[in-house]
Amino acid sequence: AQTVTQSQPEMSVQEAETVTLSCTYDTSESDYYLFWYKQPPSRQMILVIRQEAYKQQNATENRFSVNFQKAAKSFSLKISDSQLGDAAMYFCAYRPSSNAGGTSYGKLTFGQGTILTVHP
């Protein structure tokens, strides 16, 4: 079974600085997708960034980027120039490829979450 681990229950950063949130996962699949979701106090789940495992290039979305290390099964999120609005719970998530066959594609696994605090 796939597992996703976020080892940092809480992180903090000063406004305008950079912070990295860690995520590791365990899978026997070679083709899959990884996501970071943000959950602000409103509890809405917002997609931050996604990565296809077959792509070696790290995904980037404005101030958000990932460091995807497939061999190490690591998928960290870097937030640059942190803003007060970045304060939220962040979840890492794993989804097998539709090529996985059967119904395993439907199983999406989340990490435990990391609470990010941004100090002004």
Next chain:
Amino acid sequence: EAQVTQNPRYLITVTGKKLTVTCSQNMNHEYMSWYRQDPGLGLRQIYYSMNVEVTDKGDVPEGYKVSRKEKRNFPLILESPSPNQTSLYFCASSFSGGSTYNSPLHFGNGTRLTVT
């Protein structure tokens, strides 16, 4: 507006009283799923559906039922709720297969359920 609509947003009930949390999406998504969120445990999948009349268990299905009679609706049913089902519940949907195989999930706004 493309969205996943969950109702109710808050629900307080008593042990054993059957309840249904509704979920509807207007994006013609094949895939729908239910999650519960608990502190320190993240989101755990309860049930999911790959398409109409196709459902399967997630990681924590005990005590829950689902049905998928129409593509847009995926209700979560608690036949006999217990206090350990007190949680924050999310419904989500996405495309599946083909060129949209990496489609991200679209989430509803959550339902805070308290069972006393």
